[in-house]
Amino acid sequence: MTGVVLRRRVTDVVSKILMGVATVIGVFFLFWILWTTLKFGVAGMHWDLFTKDTPPPGFNGFGLRNAFVGSLILMGLSLLVGVPVGLMAGTWLAEYGFHGRTANAVRFINDIMLSAPSIEIGLFAYAIVVAPMGYFSALAGSVALAILMIPIIVRTTDEMLSLVGSDIREAALALGAPKSVVITKVTWRAARAGILTGILIGLARITGETAPLLFTALNNQYFSTNVFRPMANIPVVIFQFALSPYANWQQMAWAAAFITVVFVLVLSILARWFLARVKTTR
């Protein structure tokens, strides 16, 4: 073999090995993180986590009930704010704006918001909700989470609605239906699997988000459903417990992290399942 051919061969083999190593590194860290989360998380699991509230420092108990409920309330509120705005904005893009200059500008801005650092959004929510209201509140936290969720829902709704063929739209129009009815009763229906995918992905995005909640919902060691006041939530509790020197708190941090990861996984699998259903109906 001549020198050049040998060099190219060697480069090829070496680079293939390196790229294999690179992939192994990525997969290795994934498994390491998942494995330790599983190991410590399962070790920290306890029935009390769901029936008792967070114990004060130095007490030897277990409990995360108020944090779970708080996180569910926060998620519910953010869905309440985020889904209508995201759905309607995506609908505007797909059904009214199409590919005009305004619509493309909106899409561009939306894509930029997709990667907004969550701490920025937290600062914004502090400025417009907490400061004027005078209290930390779950409401402020949900506003921050909703702002994080909306770009995802806008984008997916826009794309999924665009996939719906014009034939059923035209059929509905031919029957004399006004445009809003066509959209709500026909187009949305047809795209519902895809829209749901977007909502699930949005939900997965905000699960575990801590930074925006640090200066909005704060935390609460008690069980509370008052949305105008601080509310316990899983991510901030993990933050507090993980940085503490108490053994039972650290165990609970792992258990909460484990449950969070499982929740995100379930959401992703569900989203993928719905997405597959979208593909088959087209």
Add this chain to the structure above:
Amino acid sequence: MKKILAILLAAGGVFSATASAQMLTGAGSTWVYPLVAKWSAAYQSKTGIQVNYQSIGSGGGIAQIKAGTVAFGASDMPLKPEDLRAAGLIQFPTAVAGAVMSYNLPGISSGQLILSGPVVADIYLAKITKWNDPAIAKLNPDLNLPDMNITVVHRSDGSGTTFTFTDYLSKVSPEWKEKVGENTSVAWPTGVGGKGSEGVASYVQRIEGAIGYVEYAYVLETHGSYARMINRDGNVVSPSLQGFQDASAHVDWTKAQDFYVILPYQPGPDTWPIAGCTWQILRKNATQAENEEVMKFFLWGFEQGQDMARSISFGPLPPSTVEAIRAYWKSELGYGI
């Protein structure tokens, strides 16, 4: 669609109406957190009122009570009377305790290491960087100190514990006073920052060769190691409830305006040199109902919570001080309990 909206609105109403009068939110000092947490749990089982305390550091407590987002702010650094007046606030002490130097040295158990104020100052000034430095060895002639780097741990958040500690360092080391000074947050010459006393204790637990300052209850609860200190009188003392109360005995709480008292580095044969206290800060223009709830909680703590306090080495205030506090409430707010 309309039905769903109606249900949601009703649910929202239910959600927000529950227990807004039954919960107080306070925030601030991590120093006093173990005590407030104990009192709060017992108070809730006795009266059903929830006192939600977020330990975000004294700086946070001061900021949040000024902003009015909490019912009471806890700070280990007392506000000067003129600052209180300017911001429309009042403050009163809670209990006396002490900060200790916690360390992580393999082979050296709790209480074996002896440190002095100037040595600690030099460690935090990065002038002493190894554990087997002659200055430390001189204080510990019979200990086998390892040739290990000292990892200094301090607070990353605004902390009254930092104030107590840096006030002490400023008193024992003129160089510290000149270069760094004392406050809830300072420009640390070196070291890693932990969030809250919990964070400091956690880093010290994890990093070999680490040293950090934390309130004594944290070391007790996590079975960490504390160092004995040489106090102002020149004696080697261990941290203890008695040592903290001895420091407090040297100040007259009833005479201090707005209870403005500085506790570190008091004289006395058994006095612990890094003693401190936490002040609860209230807003004068908060609603009377809210302020009265806060006062009731702390009065309950002063009267019924003494044993709980002692169990984690917090020294309860003497009855004369409690009476002075009640009189202060009446005179500053116009109402009291």
Add this chain to the structure above:
Amino acid sequence: MNDSGPAARTETQSALAGQRAAPGSRRFSGDAFFHAAAVLAAILASVTLFATVIAIAYDSWPSIQTFGVWRFLKSSEWNPVTQTFGAFPFIVGTLVSSAIAMILAVPISFGTAVFITEIAPFWIKRPVAGAIELLAGIPSIVYGLWGLLVFAPVFSEIEPWINRSIGNIPGIGLLFRGPPMGIGMLTAGIILAIMVLPYISSIMRDVFLVVPSSLRESAYAMGCTTWEVAWHIMLPYTRTAVTGGIFLGLGRALGETMAVTFVIGNSNMMSPSLLMPSATIPSVLANEFTEATTKLYLSSLIYLGLILIAITLVVRFLAVLLIRRLARGEGASA
């Protein structure tokens, strides 16, 4: 009749645009309401970007007035006692930790992307691709928790070795000397690298798949090795979008809060060594925000947030611009 392509869509468009109520028929007022709601939602979604910048700029104004722009950016003094604030250490910390993350993540992402698209046998492709995407789904707080409690202790065993080997090389060795705490700038950079790896890798994979197979296959037919196809054909073709993907990862790394706050050590002092603790703008915000005792302090923290927004906005804007170029078919370079 069944085509839903662009031609059919314009037909529908004109049908809907030209729709008028027939004389005598009831005009459906709900239609206008729905349209208005949709427009409002679109405005709301777009305006948030500007509202964020304006609100944060407004709240930083007291600090901007006191310290100006250049002075604040250059000053290394962050002292709540004397009420003097400067952003330099945090800007440096943010940039350096992100730089470390990119230096580590980009090659690994490239290797992973090429491996999955070109090298891996069919049955490995999807599981590995799925595994890498899973990394993106792990919440950042879990990264922080894992980073502090699992990775840092392991890394603190490796650090003495780093000290002895690279740390002893004159010049560059200064970067790698420090006590083996396990936490610090380098640890934060490594955790960030793991976090942004899936984003960059999946964009690379997506755009590699868009490369026309005729291009790739003719290169292979001419006898090119896999490496040559990847490096000389696929990468140049997709370089615009790949750059966009890298910017996307960079934007993520710059703004990451929780993972960094756990492991960076929270020291407001700058140090030449990567093994020493440091701070970034997000980490200092997370640590000090709720306790800024004075208006100037709070405003200075928000000023830091403004600087972060400025940096990430530029990066994210470029990212979206570049990625969209390829989507519109402009990324092709013959």
